[in-house]
Amino acid sequence: MTEATQGAAAIPAWLTDYDPTLDLILEREIEAPREILYMCWTTPEHLVHWFVPKPHRVTECHLDVRPGGACNTTFEVEGNLMENNGVYLEVVPNERLVFTDAYTEGWKPKPDPFMTAILTFEDLGNGRTRYVAVARHRTAETAESHKAMGFYEGWGTVVTQLEEYAQGLMK
Amino acid sequence: MTEATQGAAAIPAWLTDYDPTLDLILEREIEAPREILYMCWTTPEHLVHWFVPKPHRVTECHLDVRPGGACNTTFEVEGNLMENNGVYLEVVPNERLVFTDAYTEGWKPKPDPFMTAILTFEDLGNGRTRYVAVARHRTAETAESHKAMGFYEGWGTVVTQLEEYAQGLMK
Numbered sequence: 001m002t003e004a005t006q007g008a009a010a011i012p013a014w015l016t017d018y019d020p021t022l023d024l025i026l027e028r029e030i031e032a033p034r035e036i037l038y039m040c041w042t043t044p045e046h047l048v049h050w051f052v053p054k055p056h057r058v059t060e061c062h063l064d065v066r067p068g069g070a071c072n073t074t075f076e077v078e079g080n081l082m083e084n085n086g087v088y089l090e091v092v093p094n095e096r097l098v099f100t101d102a103y104t105e106g107w108k109p110k111p112d113p114f115m116t117a118i119l120t121f122e123d124l125g126n127g128r129t130r131y132v133a134v135a136r137h138r139t140a141e142t143a144e145s146h147k148a149m150g151f152y153e154g155w156g157t158v159v160t161q162l163e164e165y166a167q168g169l170m171k
Numbered sequence: 172m173t174e175a176t177q178g179a180a181a182i183p184a185w186l187t188d189y190d191p192t193l194d195l196i197l198e199r200e201i202e203a204p205r206e207i208l209y210m211c212w213t214t215p216e217h218l219v220h221w222f223v224p225k226p227h228r229v230t231e232c233h234l235d236v237r238p239g240g241a242c243n244t245t246f247e248v249e250g251n252l253m254e255n256n257g258v259y260l261e262v263v264p265n266e267r268l269v270f271t272d273a274y275t276e277g278w279k280p281k282p283d284p285f286m287t288a289i290l291t292f293e294d295l296g297n298g299r300t301r302y303v304a305v306a307r308h309r310t311a312e313t314a315e316s317h318k319a320m321g322f323y324e325g326w327g328t329v330v331t332q333l334e335e336y337a338q339g340l341m342k
Contacts, residue, residue: 068269090238102273104188106185106188107261108307109193110309
């Protein structure tokens, strides 16, 4: 899937004040029901299997799925551990999940937050789901750097891993 | 009430990672039940009467009291209009209210947020409430500037106005 294709993702109706210099959007139709996808996103024992592009792996995961609850993961990337601590901002089971690194638990603001992610899971019928992930950034520089770090490729790979993992759960 | 007294406010047990260079705390016992105080905080028709130190006044107020909902007010200060747009982060009716200017509606991050406010309303019995307001900041500079702008005096004056207004509602 090319970056151009991804860049052409429809702008979701709920995305207020959309700004192409600040917001990155990934859209994908997935052959799995949204309840399973949501469970994979919100349960550590499932999340660790698909959340980072292989062969990188999640070494720790603590999720407290409520507004203000921790959304903490640690990755191992080429022998280095990377901590990603944040909180959930909005939780609508099976439909919508918003999280950010702008805060850690207790609403402690981080001086230099990277992004805020909004995920939506739309039921397309027949066990299929339209999955939309929007990453919103504070500045054009941050958005540009996220894009340069491989947002479309990385998040795309992760969705493919999620789809495969979710399908494995249904067998 | 002196700044020294305010600075001695107890650190609430729920305030994780407290940092005196980043967090400002105001505590007050109020002669009004917390249900009334919470209503005054969450209803535009009440909020406009006490929310800014008089003779300044609130000219507009739009509140959508849910995580991600708008918490927008406009003040008139010496003839100038000041817009303060933000969102609620956490809403526990009658007990706890968290809001910030770090986002506007739709979880759009603001490049330079000022603060995140956590309010708690504790029932002390006999129609009295322990009111704690914590302002958390991203940087020591922001916290220092909030203090220099008169955090303790300003928020203190506003609590006195809130108490008087709430008592007026109960007559």
